[in-house]
Amino acid sequence: MTLGVGESVLVILLIAAVTFLTRAFPFLVFPSGKPVPRTVKYLGEVLPSAVIGMLVVYCLKGVTPLTWPYGIPEILAVAAVIGLHVWKRNNLISICGGTAFYMVLVQVFFCK
Amino acid sequence: MKQWKNALRAAFPCTIPVLMGYLFAGMAFGVLFRSKGYHFGWAALMSLLVYAGSMQFVAVNFFVPGISLLSVAFMTLMVNIRHVFYGLSMLRKFEGMGKKKLYMIFSLTDETYSLLCASEPPHGVDRGLFFFCIALLDQLYWIAGSMAGGLAGELITFDTTGIDFTLTALFVVIFVEQWLSTKNHWPALIGLGAAGICLVIFGQENFILPSMIVxxxxxxxxxxxxTKGEEA
Incomplete structure (x- = not known):
């Protein structure tokens, strides 16, 4: 440990407080019981799809398309997940199957 | 009591992908935190109070002498700013949840948010309890993972390279599920496109905030x- 106990706890509490504030922000601005503006309602409806699209990109941000392995394992594994899911429509099969496939790819065929 | 049991039973299968993802990501965090001299109790405390995946990895670097609290607060704000928008989709969902609402807001991570967007309780299961169980289970996985990592991370002997793909697969599945269940694909495409373009322009460390704004x-x-189309 590089910091004292008190100081470490203080840092953790500060991070916790700021994190909670970011999550609580919309609930503070639009408290329950008061009507929510239509624009906000609209955003609430369309944001999940958009945010999940963004999170897919966020998970793949480390892919290097210009250097080995050129993102090939990621492309193959994402395609496998999509294929499995359209076919079986079962979350667990798609996620476990896709992950196992990806692990084989990066451990066996595309080792660094 | 029976209601709780039903809700828990309905919620658990929805959370299995997060279980796998969080256990291993949590472990990675526990191992990393311990390498800075903070044993598993500290990892558990942080996962209990902070509970923010990527933020906790960043936060490991804050525990050095001379770090200013102001920069800790600022960095935390920057890494977590995307959460400011998540609640907009949950204003209605969390209504009427009473005291549980506070915990729902606290525990709104990327993964829990995605599950809450994508899951509906089966018939006869209390909606609020169902959502609460999803949120609670997810955090328990995260705490368990980070404690295990801090305790015995190096005991894992099989090669886990690539296991972090679980969370990628989870988001891809939810993406496909939403795609198949709606006719309007624009929001999904806008999300992918904005993030993709901002990733190229701003680089992987700084693209989330611009993506959200775009x-x-x-x-x-x-x-x-x-709306113009409707009026005309």
Whole structure:
């Protein structure tokens, strides 16, 4: 440990407080019981799809398309997940199957 | 009591992908934190109070002498700013949840948010309890993972390279699920496109905030167009 106990706890509490504030922000601005503006309602409806699209990109941000392995394992594994899911429509099969496939790819065929 | 049991039983299968993802990501965090001299109790404390995946990895670097609290607060704000928008989709969902609402807000991570967007309770299961169980289970996985990592991370002997793909697969599945269940694909495409373009322009460390801003602007522009279309 590089910091004292008190100081470490203080840092953790500060991070916790700021994190909670970011999550609580919309609930503070639009408290329950008061009507929510239509624009906000609209955003609430369309944001999940958009945010999940963004999170897919966020998970793949480390892919290097210009250097080995050129993102090939990621492309193959994402395609496998999509294929499995359209076919079986079962979350667990798609996620476990896709992950196992990806692990084989990066451990066996595309080792660094 | 029976209600709780039903809700828990309905919620658990939805959370299995997060279980796998969080256990291993949590372990990685526990191992990393311990390498800075903070044993598993500290990892558990942080996962209990902070509970923010990527943020906790960043936060490991804060525990050095001379770090200013102001920069800790600022960095935390920057890494977590995307959460400011998540609640907008949950304003209605969390209504009427009483005291549990506070915990729902606290525990709104990327993964829990995605599950809450994508899951509906089966018939006869209390909606609020169902959502609460999803949120609670997810955090328990995260705490368990980070404690295990801090305790015995190096005991894992099989090669886990690539196991972090679980969370990628989870988001891809939810993406496909939403794609198949709606006719309007624009929001999904806007999210992918905005993030993709901002990733290229701003690089992987700084693209989330600009992505959110671009997304919001384009979504708003779309709404204007749609309402105009309705009026005409």
């Amino acid at each position: 997304m919001l602007c384009v979504l708003m522009a779309f709404r204007k167009k749609e």
